[in-house]
Amino acid sequence: MDQENKKQLASEWFRELRDNFCSQFETIDGEKFVRNKWSHSGEGGGEMSVMKGSVFEKVGVNISTVNGRFKEEFRENVSGTENSPNYWASGISIVAHMHSPYIPAFHFNTRFIATDEQWFGGGADLTPTIINDDDVEEFHNTFRDACNNHDKSYYQNFRKQCEEYFFLPHRNEERGKGGIFFDHMNTGDWKKDFEFVKEVGMAFLKVVPSIIKKRKDIGWDENEKNLQLLKRGRYVEFNLLWDRGTQFGLKTGGNTEAILMSMPPEAKWD
Amino acid sequence: MDQENKKQLASEWFRELRDNFCSQFETIDGEKFVRNKWSHSGEGGGEMSVMKGSVFEKVGVNISTVNGRFKEEFRENVSGTENSPNYWASGISIVAHMHSPYIPAFHFNTRFIATDEQWFGGGADLTPTIINDDDVEEFHNTFRDACNNHDKSYYQNFRKQCEEYFFLPHRNEERGKGGIFFDHMNTGDWKKDFEFVKEVGMAFLKVVPSIIKKRKDIGWDENEKNLQLLKRGRYVEFNLLWDRGTQFGLKTGGNTEAILMSMPPEAKWD
Numbered sequence: 001m002d003q004e005n006k007k008q009l010a011s012e013w014f015r016e017l018r019d020n021f022c023s024q025f026e027t028i029d030g031e032k033f034v035r036n037k038w039s040h041s042g043e044g045g046g047e048m049s050v051m052k053g054s055v056f057e058k059v060g061v062n063i064s065t066v067n068g069r070f071k072e073e074f075r076e077n078v079s080g081t082e083n084s085p086n087y088w089a090s091g092i093s094i095v096a097h098m099h100s101p102y103i104p105a106f107h108f109n110t111r112f113i114a115t116d117e118q119w120f121g122g123g124a125d126l127t128p129t130i131i132n133d134d135d136v137e138e139f140h141n142t143f144r145d146a147c148n149n150h151d152k153s154y155y156q157n158f159r160k161q162c163e164e165y166f167f168l169p170h171r172n173e174e175r176g177k178g179g180i181f182f183d184h185m186n187t188g189d190w191k192k193d194f195e196f197v198k199e200v201g202m203a204f205l206k207v208v209p210s211i212i213k214k215r216k217d218i219g220w221d222e223n224e225k226n227l228q229l230l231k232r233g234r235y236v237e238f239n240l241l242w243d244r245g246t247q248f249g250l251k252t253g254g255n256t257e258a259i260l261m262s263m264p265p266e267a268k269w270d
Numbered sequence: 271m272d273q274e275n276k277k278q279l280a281s282e283w284f285r286e287l288r289d290n291f292c293s294q295f296e297t298i299d300g301e302k303f304v305r306n307k308w309s310h311s312g313e314g315g316g317e318m319s320v321m322k323g324s325v326f327e328k329v330g331v332n333i334s335t336v337n338g339r340f341k342e343e344f345r346e347n348v349s350g351t352e353n354s355p356n357y358w359a360s361g362i363s364i365v366a367h368m369h370s371p372y373i374p375a376f377h378f379n380t381r382f383i384a385t386d387e388q389w390f391g392g393g394a395d396l397t398p399t400i401i402n403d404d405d406v407e408e409f410h411n412t413f414r415d416a417c418n419n420h421d422k423s424y425y426q427n428f429r430k431q432c433e434e435y436f437f438l439p440h441r442n443e444e445r446g447k448g449g450i451f452f453d454h455m456n457t458g459d460w461k462k463d464f465e466f467v468k469e470v471g472m473a474f475l476k477v478v479p480s481i482i483k484k485r486k487d488i489g490w491d492e493n494e495k496n497l498q499l500l501k502r503g504r505y506v507e508f509n510l511l512w513d514r515g516t517q518f519g520l521k522t523g524g525n526t527e528a529i530l531m532s533m534p535p536e537a538k539w540d
Contacts, residue, residue, distance in 0.1 A: 170520040170530075233533065240510035241520065250440040250511065260440075260539070263503065269328075269533035 003114065006190055010112035011065045011090040013194075017110075017201045018063045018092055022049055024209055025061075025096075028216075029053035033061070041253035042068020048258045052265070055216050057099045060261035065090040074252060079184065080117030088114040091122075092201070095262040096208070101228035102218045103211065104128035104135060104176070105235065105264075108204045109245075110197050119186040120197045124204045125162055125179030126211075127235060129228040135211045136177045143180045146203040150196045158182045168238050175238045229268035236267050273384065276460055280382035281335045281360040283464075287471045288333045288362055292319055294479055295331075295366075298486075299323035303331070311523035312338020318528045322535070325486050327369045330531035335360040344522060349454065350387030358384040361392075362471070365532040366478070371498035372485045374398035374405060374446070375505065377532070378474045379515075380467050389456040390467045394474045395432055395449030396481075397505060399498040405481045406447045413450045416473040420466040428452045438508050445508045499538035506537050 022033045031053030039045035046064025053059075067088040075081040091111030098105065110122030126139050140159070147154035158180035166175035180200070185193050239246050239262050249259040292303045301323030309315035316334025323329075337358040345351040361381030368375065380392030396409050410429070417424035428450035436445035450470070455463050509516050509532050519529040 170526045229536070236506060236537075237510060237530070240507060241517075247511075256440045260507070263539035266499070266536065266538045267506075268536045269530065 001190060003118070006118070006194075007065075007088060007090065007112070007114065010194065010197075011063075013198060013201075014063050014065075014090055014092040014110070017198075017205070018047075018049065018061050020205055021061050021094060022051075024205060025051060025056060025059055028209055028212055029055045031056070036257075038255045038258060040064070040066040040068065040255070042066055046255060046258055048255075048261060050261065055099060055103075055212065057097050058265040059096040060094065062093045062258050062261055063091070064255075064258065068253075070252070074248070077248075078115060079119070080115030082116070084116055086115065093261075094204070097232065097264045098212070100215060100218065101129040101220050101224040102132070102215045104139075105232070106204075106208050107179075107262075108201075108208075110201055112194075112197075117186070118190075119184045120193050121183040121185065122197060122200060123158065123162055123165075123179060123181035124200065125166055125176050125181070127176030127231065129231045130224060131177065132215070135215070138211060139177075139179065139207055142203045142207040143200070146196075146199045147180065149199060150192070154182070154196075155180070166238065168234060168242065170241070171234065171237070173234065175235065226268065229266060230270065232264040232267035233269045235264060239263070271460060273388070276388070276464075277335075277358060277360065277382070277384065280464065280467075281333075283468060283471075284333050284335075284360055284362040284380070287468075287475070288317070288319065288331050290475055291331050291364060292321075294475060295321060295326060295329055298479055298482055299325045301326070306527075308525045308528060310334070310336040310338065310525065312336055316525060316528055318525075318531060320531065325369060325373075325482065327367050328535040329366040330364065332363045332528050332531055333361070334525075334528065338523070340522070344518070347518075348385060349389070350385035352386070354386055356385065363531070364474070367502065367534045368482070370485060370488065371399040371490050371494045372402070372488045373482055374409075375502070375534075376474075376478050377449075378471075378478075380471055382464075382467075387456070388460075389454045390463050391453040391455065392467060392470060393428065393432055393435075393449060393451035394470065395436055395446050395451070397446030397501065399501045400494060401447065402485070405485070408481060409447075409449065409477055412473045412477040413470070416466075416469045417450065419469060420462070424452070424466075425450065436508065438504060438512065440511070441504065441507070443504065445505065496538065499536060500540065502534040502537035503539045505534060509533070 026032055031051050033049040033051040035049045037047050044066035049061040051059050069085040070081055075085055094108040096106040104126040106126055108124040112120050144155045162179050162181035165181045187193055246259055301321050303319040303321040305319045307317050314336035319331040321329050339355040340351055345355055364378040366376040374396040376396055378394040382390050414425045432449050432451035435451045457463055516529055
């Protein structure tokens with residue numbers, strides 16, 4: 001398959017998945033997403049969909065397809081840019097901050113990157129405040145199954161990468177309760193890798209509504225809400241201090257509003 | 271004057287100033303500071319004083335006197351470490367987040383650093399939500415006067431450095447309404463530099479209570495409070511993404527609680 005074909009298939013899938021997520025989340029919430037288009041400082045652009053509802057305190061679903069030329073200072077950090085600074089990237093990102101401290105915050109991302117090399121990356125993880133082991137298990141089981149359908153080594157490997165990535169060294173704390181994280185995936189069989197990436201998206205589309213539906217009618221008190229706001233403070237610390245995507249995006253002319261869509265609507269510090 | 275003498279005079283001054291600030295702020299607020307000592311991963315340590323009151327939503331006053339050896343990766347960024355990785359540092363930091371959106375957030379820091387070189391650094395700035403030009407002017411005039419008592423070139427120079435430093439490139443926004451910022455101050459006359467640093471502390475001790483007293487009885491509505499919480503979101507972004515002291519402190523074994531004392535008690539994002 002030629003490169004242009006792959007780019008088209010990947011970016012179309014991310015858009016289709018976006019439509020599915022927005023539709024599912026609107027059904028759960030009753031509120032509607034507000035959509036904004038933005039254009040990239042290189043070429044291309046994205047669409048940011050945000051809903052502030054009665055179940056979702058704030059959920060953002062962002063897709064983008066951009067291309068450009070990396071500045072010299074960034075090339076050393078990106079594979080396949082030794083001979084050419086050109087890049088193309090398409091992806092989908094979701095961050096959901098819920099009203100209820102009984103429902104975890106959810107994060108999901110998948111992307112396809114092409115320089116002189118090409119690869120998929122992505123992952124999904126959950127950040128509960130009041131930890132319900134059943135939910136954590138359901139989340140992990142869903143991604144274990146999705147992984148196992150493709151390669152028996154994936155789940156342990158990607159789970160470990162997730163644990164290592166979503167960690168706050170300055171607090172010696174994990175951000176959440178894990179999930180999966182993978183990067184530079186290129187097995188040499190593009191179709192196979194693409195099928196896996198699609199399955200990760202479908203897994204998230206299945207497990208998030210399932211957990212929300214189980215927990216959304218539980219009431220909470222001010223003290224529990226406060227714990228959630230403090231947990232979100234840690235979430236902010238991770239994203240601004242340690243998240244490579246955030247740092248990289250803000251320093252390569254990415255769209256600030258889209259990148260910082262991950263910020264919670266409200267957070268507290270002790 | 272020998273080096274040990276300078277270190278002692280500087281650290282004693284920072285402690286004395288801390289006591290003055292805490293006492294002044296307690297008088298304004300009616301609440302009391304809670305004090306916690308911490309020790310450094312190298313040697314030395316600090317004392318963190320935090321008050322959550324009726325005027326001050328959260329104010330932190332931190333002093334520390336530490337020494338250690340810089341890791342190789344940090345030496346290139348610090349003057350006077352070419353031949354030795356040893357450093358000694360003492361300083362005072364204040365961050366005040368107010369309940370009222372009519373009172374600016376205030377920030378102040380002065381420090382004395384010794385490697386094979388030695389210098390003072392510091393500054394003071396204000397971050398209003400609802401901007402009152404009189405307050406901004408009073409703040410700047412106070413520091414202009416303090417600067418002019420020592421060197422006629424200081425104020426313009428340090429004001430400009432403050433503007434350049436407290437800027438959010440990813441938002442193309444300034445953090446606040448300026449103040450002064452200086453670093454690597456060593457004119458060759460230690461006593462003179464120390465006198466200036468003391469005067470900057472005294473200026474902050476004078477102007478902050480003055481502005482607070484003028485504004486503390488003005489009422490505010492939910493909408494105005496909300497604007498303040500959004501402004502604090504930007505404050506968080508600056509401190510975690512761009513503040514060199516925060517990044518440096520968290521990566522050199524600094525005390526996380528003391529460094530992140532600057533975080534507001536509550537913040538919002540759109």
